[in-house]
Amino acid sequence: MLSKKLSFVPIAVIFALSILIVGCGESDSGVGVSSETGILEVQMHDAPANYEEVNIFVKSVEVNNADTDTGWVIINEPQQKYDLLELTNGATTVLGSKELEAGTYEQIRLIVTQAQSSIVVDGKSHDLFIPSGPQTGVKLSVNAEIKPDITYTLLLDFDAARSVVERGNEKSGVRYLLKPVISASNQAETGNIAGSIEPVDANPFVYAIADSDTLSSTKADTSDGSFKLIGLEEGTYTVSVDPTNDTYQASDTSGVEVTIDETNELGTIQLSRN
Known part of the structure; x- marks a missing residue:
């Protein structure tokens, strides 16, 4: 028997995620001059965790084809809560899709709202505290190559078991923290x-x-x-x-x-x- 079942190393490299405060004033333009376009579709699924619910509220999904923190393009603004534990056993949800100019998009980020994110343990709901602020961007490198007239499906594996951290500090009023661990792969x-x-x-x-x-x-x-x-x-x-x-x-x-x-x-x- 193998004994290392809880040592998760996802397919694609698990990226160290940078938490970014929303509202930095990035432009939605500047993604290139090519007239050829393809479709980027972003889907999400999850690995199981020993909780009853892990809810995250996704405000928007954005991609970037620049080396710097400029040129963000909004793929979708779902303004929706997702229970990650409903996205196991082959189930996925589409976070958004958009026609984009052909090229390589190096980064993706999810803007997650802390105020509507929560976890349910033993029938009781707890807030999920996001350390860097009330509204954050979960960013990772993806290098998604968009080709003309082709749909590129980016599959995000949101690992709830590793993303939720129990702080154990009752005095602060914060018990559960969300430190997202996500891997990305080209579904094709x-x-x-x-x-x-x-x-x-x-x-x-x-x-x-x-x-x-x-x-x-x-x-x-x-x-x-x-x-x-x-x-x-x-x-x-x-x-x-x-x-x-x-x-x-x-x-x-x-x-x-x-x-x-x-x-x-x-x-x-x-x-x-x-």
Whole structure:
């Protein structure tokens, strides 16, 4: 059995995220002079976490094709709250899409509003404190190459388990902090793994592991045991099933191949009782 399931190293390099205060007066222009355009679509999904809800309120989604902190272009202004824990097991949400001039866009950022972001633990809602201010920009490098007449789908993996930090300082009135950890990949260059777990009441977490690193994770559906691991680079993986019900034994399936733009259907993985 593999023992490093909680050591997440996502497909794309996990970027150290810079928290930027909103309102710096960046221009929405200056993205180049090319008349050729393509579409950038931004989708988001999440790895599982041991909370009931992790809600973030996304004010806007922006991209930048400059080396400096200028030239930001608004992709969308969803003004919407997203429960990250609803975006597991293959589920995604579209944060926005926009026709852009062809070229390489090096950065993306989500403007997240602290006042409407929260976490639910044991039935109780808590505010998520964002250390740098009430409205922040979560920025990361992506190098998305937009080509004429082609839709580029950027897949953001928002890791809720690593992004929420419990401060444990009751005197300050702040218990939970949001320090976003996100990885990004070009959906067109990834594939998926799917299957189901029996018995369903094993309630397992499922991990895709390569070279001892966990590159994707999810929790099997509690109604039918189905699971889907998405956004994986082409290669060979071990699918590791870790039941939360101690009645059942963990299981590893090695040699699972991932091919770009395809889903490897594993069928049913039957767990043994202890």
